[in-house]
Amino acid sequence: MNILIVGTGYVGTTTGVIFCEMGHRVTGLDLDDSKIQALQNGKLYFYEPGVEVLLTKHIQAQNIIFTKNTEKAIQENDVIFICVGTPKGTDGKADLTFVRNVAESIGQYMNTYKVIVTKSTVPVGTAELVTGWIASKQAGQIPFDVVSNPEFLREGSALQDALHPDRIIIGTESETAKSVMKELYQNFRCPIIETKAKVSEMIKYAANSFLAMKISFINELARVCDQLEINVNDVSKGIGLDHRIGPQFLRAGMGYGGSCFPKDVNALIQTAKENGHPLTILENVVKVNDEQPLFFIEKIKRYLDGELKNKTIAVLGLSFKADTDDTRESPSLKLIEKLAKEKAVIKAHDPVVKLDASQCRTVEETIAGADAVIICTDWEQYKQLDWKSLKPLMKAPLIFDGRNMLDPDEMKKLGFKYGGIGHF
Ligand code: UGA
Helix, strand or coil, X not given: CEEEEECCCHHHHHHHHHHHHCCCEEEEECXXXXXXXXXXXXXXXXXXXXHHHHHHHHHHCCCEEXXXXXXXXXXXXXXXXEXXXXXXXXXXXXXXXXXXXXXXXXXXXXXXXXXXXECCCCCCCHHHHHHHHHHHHCCCCCCEEEEECCCCCCCCCHHHHHHCCCCEEXXXXXXXXXXXXXXXXXXXXXXXXXXXXXXXXXXXXXXXXXXXXXXXXXXXXXXXXXXXXXXXXXXXXXXXXXXCCXXXXXXXXXXXXXCCHHHHHXXXXXXXXXXXXXXXHHHHHHHHHHHHHHHHXXXXXXXXXXXXXXXXXXXXXXXXXXXXXXXXXXXXXXXXXXXXXXXXXEEEECCCCCCCCCCCCCHHHHHCCXXXXXXXXXXXXXXXXXXXXXXXXXXXXXXXXXXXXXXXXXXXXXXXXXXXXXXX
């Protein structure tokens, strides 16, 4: 099949190379010249492990091409995936401007029957809107179908998630579109759920919100555990082994960030409010998440005689989680903002993210002379550090582990004072 992917971010590009692996021909369309140039040369302009290898392979085999030519790209492909961003609008709802622009271009240029698939995370009812936007720009009546087919790709492990999905949701009432989608996904070994578009759209928001809820649950519980000197990691393990609960997304930390959970939980809260049934449980999920870096700062302050002013704090990790260069809604940046307000002297490091020239290049440089180290991102590299040899570089052997990733007993044996989140 000839597939067009509109929007070449981590979702679009990963989806594109996976379809190449399944034997389809893919065109990637983006309006940004520099992105198109990079991708056409087999270079990822963002950090996503494993994707570049497949990209290079399929560029060389001419299974995938990248273009800015919207008209040609729409006309030469049968299935069009919309993978553009849906950022948080000023009212807390998803901003659908990019989706609308794509839909209108499809309406304007389409010449034969097309299946238009929304992969971007969009509010309930968007498939209907997309249908209307396409129709509004059509000169004649060329048939088309709109399908909701949400993505469940985590940044940093997008490739694995795309290759081994837990399920595939196909949201459409058109039998023709359903059979096209099933053919597209025929090589995947996972349940396929066929449903209405609005159900599919809700599944996506509900999935992200539920996962965010698990995180806020364990994070709030960690505060009580802190007080009671209970290791919350032991509690996570103890409850996670119950199959009804499951072990995933129960790692206590500084809160969830990224381009998805914060935006999607808020969007669902708005949808619920507008429909007269506020999701108070999710409102509290957001509240706990907003408070979490501040809760951690208060704990850190207690170890530092209640004062952060003029204290040198080494921050390890800037991205919102490991294996990504994405800093959107990163708990690390929220913590840095608070440290700055308290007039601490901040030194920051990240293995991949480069925010500005003042950022330290090595961990050694970052922690030299520090009154305390705060681990904010769960990069494997930080786990593997030789903390014994790093200790003499610090002014005081104080470690705050915002990801509960180090072994507290081990750190204490090495002579560190250690504080995690519900973790001692
Ligand atoms: C999330 C979902 O996991 C994907 O299924 C979904 O497709 C994607 O959003 C999306 O909507 O596009 P992502 O935001 O890339 O993926 O990252 P996650 O791995 O889900 O992590 C989100 C945040 O939760 C991170 O800040 C992470 O550190 C935090 N987290 C995760 C915890 O604090 N504890 C955990 O146990 C798990």
